[in-house]
Amino acid sequence: MTKKLRVGILGATGMVGQRFIQLLEHHPQFEITALAASDRSQGKTFQEACTWRLAGEMPAFVRTMKVEAPQPPLDCQLIFSSLPGDIARDSEGSFAAAGYPVISNSSAYRLDRDVPLLIPEVNPDHLALLDSQRAGRGGHGGFIVTNPNCSTIMLALALAPLHSRFGVKSVIATTMQALSGAGYPGVASLAISDNVLPFIEGEEEKIEQETLKILGKVTAANVTDAPMDVSAQCNRVNVSDGHMAALRVKLVQAAGIEEVKAALASFTAIPQELHLHSAPAQPIIVREELDRPQPRLDRDAGNGMSVTIGRLLPDNVLDYRFVALSHNTIRGAAGAAILNAELLVALGKLNL
């Protein structure tokens, strides 16, 4: 049996960090050998530092591991990061400079022009940026690959087959985002009970900017943004897990509704061809029921890695409208980063 790659988790005690631990517990290619978090947690065992907030028990293998500072060196070959954006820039940068591949879930480097903002099904060609990133940042052998914001991943995955087949001219997205997206403790219960909050700091900008980069064209050292207009309005709703978005799309080339449905439902890409461990058989599931998708019923589709689409209809203002839903801490965060790492391994990009 091939030896597993030793990985470190930055932000291990958080909502996304806990998902990393849960998803990696029985992973065939990666084993967790280092955990890092803030100085509130450093020096403690993981079970002293972390209140486990996912269903089931805290995995036994992490309980006695010591939580360390998110700075090199750590006893691992690869870093998964789920640090807050403001901390991540310095920490992830220092790991990359010390020669570690950094697979980040934070926003800090997503829009840097030499950093791939990767969804393996959508833009694996953007990994071409790694050569210029390595050369431009000192040739130290380390690098940073990021995954998009949790709502952006769902939006870009849903748009990708439409964009490649018909071209997308414009998209309007109205999100309904789960509470776990704000980390723990997140939004105060008295603010969200019996309520919807029409503001999530930075989220609309992230969706509008990141989507253009993900669907853009890569050159040796840069990405040219996709020529489309994206408009996003984001709302926090009283749902534990699972982000939803109502989307309206205008296409460049006319397409019938059956063609649009077929493009979405039949979409597969390199992760499915390579049978990557975390790749869902169907990245996009199209449901016909009038009242789907719903967070409670559909967030775990494809082990939390599929985007579920429903309510696909012609639209009176743009061309088509539909509702998309995906699991924000799996496809939208930890699962996305793990799939990115699986692709890097499969393509021989890690040089370890």
Ligand code: NAP
């Ligand atoms: P969270 O639950 O608040 O966890 C934050 C983690 O970062 C904890 O491990 C915390 O450690 C650590 N941390 C906080 N301040 C630190 C500091 N000054 N130095 C070192 N470590 C520090 O947040 P989260 O929801 O997991 O989100 C983590 C990152 O993933 C964020 O960048 C977020 O934007 C991104 N993200 C989240 C989601 C989601 O659905 N939740 C989706 C996509 C992306 P302590 O426990 O020691 O404080």
